[in-house]
Amino acid sequence: MDAAIEARGLVKRFGGRAVVDGVDLSVPAGAIFGFLGQNGAGKTTTLRMLLGILEPDGGERRLLGESRPLKAAHRVGYLPEERGLYPAMTPREAIAYMGALRGLPWAEGRRRADTLLEANGLGGHGQARIKTLSKGMAQKVQLLATIVHQPDLIVLDEPFSGLDPVNQDVLETLIRGERARGATILFSTHVMAHAERLCDSLVVIAHGRTRFTGSVDAARRLLPTRVALVTERPLASADAVLPAGFAHDGGNGYRFDLPADGLEPTLRRLLDTGAGVRDLHVERPGLHDAFMAIVGDDARAAGAAA
Secondary structure (H helix, E strand, O other): OOEEEEEEEEEEEEOOEEEEEEEEEEEEOOOEEEEEOOOOOOHHHHHHHHHOOOOOOEEEEEEOOEOOHHHHHHHEEEEOOOOOOOOOOOHHHHHHHHHHHOOOOHHHHHHHHHHHHHHOOOHHHOOOOHHHOOHHHHHHHHHHHHHOOOOOEEEEEOOOOOOOHHHHHHHHHHHHHHHHHOOEEEEEEOOHHHHHHHOOEEEEEEOOEEEEEEOHHHHHOOOOOEEEEEEOOOOOOHHHHOOOOOEEEEOOEEEEEOOOOOOHHHHHHHHHHOOOEEEEEEEOOOHHHHHHHHHHHHHHHHHHHO
């Protein structure tokens, strides 16, 4: 199977309004795949359609080779955006219970729960009531319950929300470990840093439509590489030395797009002026910059509406 998830032209309407209006995506088997978009872009609705929780009003989807996603539900681990655990249960029983819902025997579920809790810093809390745990600890328990049955596909909706930086790093490590086990991971987020570190490829949606599909590097290449320069002394005639379209940062600072023929011609002209170079470095565009370029008009429109 080349793709764990495929969708073409997914549409979902609520009250006559298209919340999802033609989303396409293909998630390669064994990949960590990011599903990016602003709040309200249609990410959660799309995930629910892919999983069979919602039926689309248009388009097609396949999940682990099944055109009816619920037939593959036992092979999927899903962490919804709305977290929820039975507060009177213990973490050990909650994890085993979620495994049992996916066909895992109770005894095996409890054994795996003990292993997962110990490996993720919760070994001493396995018999505590969930209502006594911190929010971050409870969220970690729910995540472990999502993967206890060792699913082929893991779908995480805003999994980093509410976690402190330490536990965000723990979650990133866990996601990489699940991929190493052979699982496919699809996670939605509006925080670019996590996607930049984790994703093999990603899709960006805005207003319910696909705007970009490809690798993180491909997204970055949508923007030019910039060069930041600080000279020792002011440039007498920057127009004659620097590439066209440069920006003056004030003082002796300048920024410009990396020229197609490289930096050497610009450096030679700089040396000829005698202005000297205090600092010069290349700034590769980040995923945040690429994301804003892809959805910039939508982001500005949403901000104006707010």
